[in-house]
Amino acid sequence: MNAIEFSAQEISKHFNRHQIFENINFTLSFFSTSTTSNSLAIIGNNGAGKSTLIKILAGILSPTKGNVAFSINAENIPIKFFHQHIGFVAPYLQLYDEFSGLENLLLFGKIRQLEKSFPLRAEKLLEQFNLSNAKNSLVRIYSSGMKQRLKYCAALLHQPEILLLDEPTITLDEEGREIVYEVMNEQRKKGLLVVATNEKEDIVGIEKIIELGKG
């Protein structure tokens, strides 16, 4: 991983006639030799469009206008392949309740066609997020905080170049928050980080800030 560039060019989103935001522009870049401008915080009141914008950046929603560009080592990544390089955590993203935590991660690794050693990484992530004891329990019986931790394991399993976090610490306890902040710091050392939040603690150390719904 040497050079990663991720940019939004004049992104606007309307739902029918209702305008959510207009002309959002930014560029994030990561080079192995320097780590400047590789993190972005999206802030704004409820309904300002933070989640909509982060979904557009993840490639799961189309903008009404503008486009998102993503390249690795100057090679453009088409939007339909964004999922291979993006780790995404959000309250509206759900895991499969009828599978255990470990089964979810193993299934995701197989669907993503990860290298053979990925089950070991899944175990390590579960340990990092203090879920080892519950790894064989069905997700149905997980608390909301445990589910949030498992979402991080799923998002980090394929070692994504970009980590997109929507409300990153929602439902987490103090210990969970500390682990997430550690993950965010680690991500900034090896790739790009985008966080949509209203919590001031979540955006400490983040270089760029976009405030939605202002003016």
Place this chain on the structure above:
Amino acid sequence: MKTLLIPAYYVFFKDTVSEFRTRYAFNALLLFVVTTISITLFAFGGDTVSSHVLAGIFWIIVFFSAMSGLSRTFVSEEERGTSVTLQLLTNATSVYLGKLVFNIVLIFFLTCIIAVLYQILVKDFVVQSYGIFWLTLFLGSIGLASASTILAAIIAKANTKGTLYPVVSFPILLPLLLTLINATRLAMEGAFFKEAVTDMQVLISYPIVLITVSLLFFEIVWKE
């Protein structure tokens, strides 16, 4: 090709394991089958019914049973909020292929159960050309699954999922159902295979057209 088929296999695997654990679609389908066959039997009483009517009722049972269960593949992903997860895991084509195969297996299994029950319980439903009959069931299952998979993906995004599905499906499935009824009637009347060739051609070409169109449009349906 491998990048499409391996994720598609695991999407199919996930749906199959999920179905075994929750039995959501299968229970709904089975309940519908038992209810409709029972009502049909009461309605027939002791009367003799023509092969055309019996074949028609057979496919009506299959159609409405399929409608009550096949949409679950996409509707449950949407309702549980896992469709975003799936979108972030793999490409749209793999999701479509995995769901399509799951629906084909489910509907074929269901059609076999209906066929066996129908033959046991309905005394006038006597099949004479088993080759035509089972080929019709197999191709009919693929045809029903190919139409209902893409329609399920479309209606999963709508607010009125339950009622919309059979309404939208009916005009698209009508040519298929008419052909299936005719082929089943021929099987009951002991026709030779050459007499059913035209029907078989329709049953083969119908899913080819539907699956090709679905592969072209699924990504738009899935992402928005």
